[in-house]
Amino acid sequence: MNKLVVSRRSEWANRARKIGLYLNDKKIDTIGNGESKEFTLEPGDYKLKAKIDWCGSQVHHFEIKENEVTKVELTGFTQNKWVLPILVFIQMILLVLSYIIEVNSVLMIAFSTCLLIYIIYPITFGKNNYLKLIPG
Numbered sequence: 001m002n003k004l005v006v007s008r009r010s011e012w013a014n015r016a017r018k019i020g021l022y023l024n025d026k027k028i029d030t031i032g033n034g035e036s037k038e039f040t041l042e043p044g045d046y047k048l049k050a051k052i053d054w055c056g057s058q059v060h061h062f063e064i065k066e067n068e069v070t071k072v073e074l075t076g077f078t079q080n081k082w083v084l085p086i087l088v089f090i091q092m093i094l095l096v097l098s099y100i101i102e103v104n105s106v107l108m109i110a111f112s113t114c115l116l117i118y119i120i121y122p123i124t125f126g127k128n129n130y131l132k133l134i135p136g
Contacts, residue, residue: 002041002064004048007136008074010034014052019074019131022049031074043068048133050074055123055130062135071136087115 006021008031018030021037024047031037031050041064050057062070094108122130 001067001069002043003069004039004041004046004062004064005036005069005071006031006039006048006074007036007071008033009076011076013076017052020051022051023047025049048072050131050133052076052131055127057131057133058128060133060135073134073136075132075134076130084119087118091115 004023008019010033015033018032020027021029021031023039023041028039029037043064043066045061045063048060048062057074060072062072064070091111094111098105098108
């Protein structure tokens, strides 16, 4: 039995949204949060890509051989889990400190700009790296 198994991690970001799975540039299915899907394929070379809205993953090339099971794990923008909440917390502390003591406005503007770039980059210039397909 030649199978492709795609497992999506359960994550907070994009929890309520399904991600499209494309095999050789053709949509084959969608996958929900924490879900696994199995596909029976003929032996050969394939390209797998995941997409959510205008964002997606890099193309994952793989080969299915006779009686082989190929596993791929799908994950979203992984830095959102810890880095983004920490950056927002630091931003809030800086904002509170700006009212209590005088915090340099250049520091506030610089940190706010970095935070904004960190939030916007994955859905603009980094849109083809928003999702990750990890061979398993």
